[in-house]
Amino acid sequence: MYYSPTPLHIPDGFLSLIVSVICWVITVAILGVAVSKTNKALGEKQIPLMGVMAAFIFAAQMINFPVAGGTSGHMLGGALAAIVLGPWAGMLVMTAVVAVQALLFQDGGLLVMGANILNMGLVTAAIGYGLYRSVSGSSKGVKLGVIGVAAWLSVMAGALLTSLQLWLSGTSQLDIVIPAMLGVHALIGLGEALITVFAVAFIMQTRPDLLGEGSESAKGSRSWVFVGAIISLLVVLLSPLASADPDGLERVATDMGFINAGQSAPYEIIPDYTLPFLGETALSTIFAGVVGVVVVGIIILLVGRGMKAHS
Amino acid sequence: MHFDAFDRYHDKESFLHRLDPRVKVVVTIVFILSNALLPDGAWLAFLTAWLFLLLANHLSKLGLGYSLKRSIIALPFALIAITVLFSIPGNPLTTLRFITWDFTITDAGLLRFVSILIRSWLSVQMAILLVAVTRFPDIIHALEHLRVPAVLTTIIAFLYRYLFVLTDEVFRLLRARESRSAAAIGTRSGGGVFWRAKVAGNMAGQLFLRSYERSDRIYNAMIARGYAGHLYTLNPHEMKSRDYYVTAFAVLIIFLMQVIGRF
Numbered sequence: 166m167y168y169s170p171t172p173l174h175i176p177d178g179f180l181s182l183i184v185s186v187i188c189w190v191i192t193v194a195i196l197g198v199a200v201s202k203t204n205k206a207l208g209e210k211q212i213p214l215m216g217v218m219a220a221f222i223f224a225a226q227m228i229n230f231p232v233a234g235g236t237s238g239h240m241l242g243g244a245l246a247a248i249v250l251g252p253w254a255g256m257l258v259m260t261a262v263v264a265v266q267a268l269l270f271q272d273g274g275l276l277v278m279g280a281n282i283l284n285m286g287l288v289t290a291a292i293g294y295g296l297y298r299s300v301s302g303s304s305k306g307v308k309l310g311v312i313g314v315a316a317w318l319s320v321m322a323g324a325l326l327t328s329l330q331l332w333l334s335g336t337s338q339l340d341i342v343i344p345a346m347l348g349v350h351a352l353i354g355l356g357e358a359l360i361t362v363f364a365v366a367f368i369m370q371t372r373p374d375l376l377g378e379g380s381e382s383a384k385g386s387r388s389w390v391f392v393g394a395i396i397s398l399l400v401v402l403l404s405p406l407a408s409a410d411p412d413g414l415e416r417v418a419t420d421m422g423f424i425n426a427g428q429s430a431p432y433e434i435i436p437d438y439t440l441p442f443l444g445e446t447a448l449s450t451i452f453a454g455v456v457g458v459v460v461v462g463i464i465i466l467l468v469g470r471g472m473k474a475h476s
Numbered sequence: 477m478h479f480d481a482f483d484r485y486h487d488k489e490s491f492l493h494r495l496d497p498r499v500k501v502v503v504t505i506v507f508i509l510s511n512a513l514l515p516d517g518a519w520l521a522f523l524t525a526w527l528f529l530l531l532a533n534h535l536s537k538l539g540l541g542y543s544l545k546r547s548i549i550a551l552p553f554a555l556i557a558i559t560v561l562f563s564i565p566g567n568p569l570t571t572l573r574f575i576t577w578d579f580t581i582t583d584a585g586l587l588r589f590v591s592i593l594i595r596s597w598l599s600v601q602m603a604i605l606l607v608a609v610t611r612f613p614d615i616i617h618a619l620e621h622l623r624v625p626a627v628l629t630t631i632i633a634f635l636y637r638y639l640f641v642l643t644d645e646v647f648r649l650l651r652a653r654e655s656r657s658a659a660a661i662g663t664r665s666g667g668g669v670f671w672r673a674k675v676a677g678n679m680a681g682q683l684f685l686r687s688y689e690r691s692d693r694i695y696n697a698m699i700a701r702g703y704a705g706h707l708y709t710l711n712p713h714e715m716k717s718r719d720y721y722v723t724a725f726a727v728l729i730i731f732l733m734q735v736i737g738r739f
Contacts, residue, residue, distance in 0.1 A: 177595070177599035181512070185512065210695055212630050213691050213695045214691045220641070221642055223639055224643050228650070228680050231672060261631040265636060269607060271603050274596075335588070336560065337559055360677045362677060363677020363680070364680035367678045368681050371681070372688075
């Protein structure tokens with residue numbers, strides 16, 4: 166309707182039951198901790214605040230800026246929510262946003278909501294807050310730089326997780342979905358990074374008390390630095406690995422019993438799938454990536470057009 | 477903007493509208509779960525599921541095609557599954573020539589692709605129907621009954637309540653930007669991409685502060701009206717015998733779908 170969806174909202178039917186359930190288990194476990202932490206730490210005053218902040222994230226996703234060729238940049242807001250509200254509250258706020266998008270607008274499915282919350286709410290908040298917390302004592306410039314990197318990485322982490330889930334469900338092919346999703350989201354992530362940095366800079370300037378000492382944002386535990394660093398490292402290491410050597414990743418998944426686990430049809434991903442014309446070269450992988458980028462780009466354009474027509 | 481600008485609820489007197497929201501939420505989830513469990517190519521079971529959907533549409537008095545009309549939203553995502561057409565080994569059906577490359581569609585690939593689409597299409601229709609016949613606060617209330625933590629349901633309730641207020645705020649910001657962005661025909665106003673991103677970022681920061689301060693005012697207003705950390709509802713939502721019958725009937729049909737899909 167008024168907001169532009171991204172291909173990170175997986176609809177029902179695209180993830181296998183086993184992958185959906187595993188994601189729900191992880192999401193529920195993390196949310197359980199988040200709920201008990203916020204119940205303990207926050208007073209009754211924080212509940213309306215978090216509610217209005219969830220509406221803020223939802224509304225802020227409608228703020229866009231024209232980039233080129235009719236496309237526009239906007240933000241998901243996971244990193245921003247965690248930075249200004251603290252990690253646990255940020256996660257709950259993002260969960261509410263994803264839940265309402267799925268329940269009210271059918272943007273994202275219900276059975277796969279666990280995966281959507283994990284990709285867009287929990288991982289983005291963990292990276293955003295973890296990296297931000299690591300520079301809590303530094304100057305404003307360093308902070309803003311790190312926030313930009315964190316916001317970009319949070320989108321990449323969401324895209325990487327989404328691709329892995331689609332692949333494990335037997336819905337997409339690894340060597341196409343990974344370069345495609347990561348390629349497009351490397352650009353989307355730039356929009357996210359710019360908006361997040363300028364938004365935080367604006368808040369630092371007008372209400373420094375909200376981010377300074379004693380604020381919810383500064384109260385998060387130092388161990389978030391490790392969590393954020395580990396997830397970022399995984400994203401940075403896994404993305405090129407998955408793009409360059411999908412076979413290796415497939416072998417690991419097969420060994421762990423992931424692939425074929427939840428699939429009813431006898432189904433096998435051809436391990437050395439390449440484009441016939443180019444042969445088994447790096448060029449072929451890159452080309453597959455380019456094809457994927459085009460495909461995902463078309464998805465975004467179509468969805469965007471459709472949304473525009475509606476509003 | 478009117479408070480229900482985002483609402484998908486259709487106010488009607490129908491069998492489905494009167495059902496307890498818990499029943500509707502649970503049946504929707506079980507239906508979607510069942511779709512995910514059905515094996516590829518279980519056409520008869522897919523057909524049964526679709527007939528079940530038609531029945532639900534009929535009972536909602538919104539018209540047989542109501543959920544169909546709005547179900548297009550999930551279609552663009554189908555492109556992401558398109559690679560299964562070519563990647564699953566099977567008997568080749570047809571080959572598409574794309575410049576110099578041949579993409580061979582296999583029967584197994586086509587089977588899986590179509591099955592993914594049907595599953596998604598059936599599931600999204602049921603979710604569309606759920607919000608069309610249930611008021612959103614009732615859905616939140618049902619979630620509370622289904623043991624979703626109160627913190628989360630309360631945040632969701634606030635999000636729903638203030639969504640249109642903050643959307644109005646965003647529209648004011650966007651209108652202000654628009655009215656300051658005059659440009660001669662054929663030229664673009666303002667600076668480069670970086671500058672435009674800065675404007676958008678400042679707008680997001682501005683929106684954050686306005687929301688933050690608004691939440692303060694809201695909290696004070698709530699305190700003044702006796703808020704003590706819990707939201708109450710005047711709608712008790714009691715399960716009647718009819719609600720139990722409907723749940724049993726729906727679960728039985730969905731179980732039958734599974735039996736049909738597997739034999």
